[in-house]
Amino acid sequence: MIKKLATTILIFFSLISKGISDILPYNPVPVNVTDSLALVDLYNNTNGQGWSNNTNWLKGMVYTWRGVFLSKNGRVEYLELEVNNLAGSIPESIGNLSGLFELDLENNQLSGSIPSTIGNLSSLVNLVLDDNQLSGSIPATIGNIPRLATIYFDNNQLTGPLPSSLGNLTSLEILSVSSNQLSGSIPNSIGKLTSYSSFDISYNQFTSLPNLSYNSTNEYYGGYEGIYAKVDDNNLSFSSIIPNLAYL
16 A cells, blocks of 8 residues: 555656646557567567456557557556566566656566666656566666666565665665565665665565665654664664664
């Protein structure tokens, strides 16, 4: 509920700033060819015929495909295929959707790694891939997405450390990677980000935290001053937690 509310708020303010008429669920303008080919790759890679709802995919005009929302210039800006029985891997060509604002593929059966081409999604604000079976490391290229504000990777099988390139995401408000197999030290560059409202690394194998006191504000989240930080069920020592959370 909190995740959906936060994402909805971000989308609302984006729509206000862009003009709601710029993004329509049914838009008769021709779709960008590169975008349409990337969508076809996604359909074929994730057993599109077995999706719970594949209305009009590969049949009707792209603007009628379930979960695809186009801008008035024919770029895919929203791809919302959550809880839709996608099974398979995310294709490399997903990175060709460079006009994408939100990618929501949560609660499916996606496997394999997150492609490094995700870093090509230069307009992306919301990246929602939780509740799948994704494995491998989080690609360092994720740090190339300047507007990225929310990352939800919870409940997958991701391994390795958090990439230090996450520290490039100066607009990042929510980082949620709980219930994976992530490990190692969290880079200090991540701790220095100042836009956080939520930081959830619980149920992993992290061994140390960055100093999150950079994020302390005069606002309250869930009754605590500063950000909402959840770090339980890791390999953290008491001495590594207290100094880094003391000023939140």
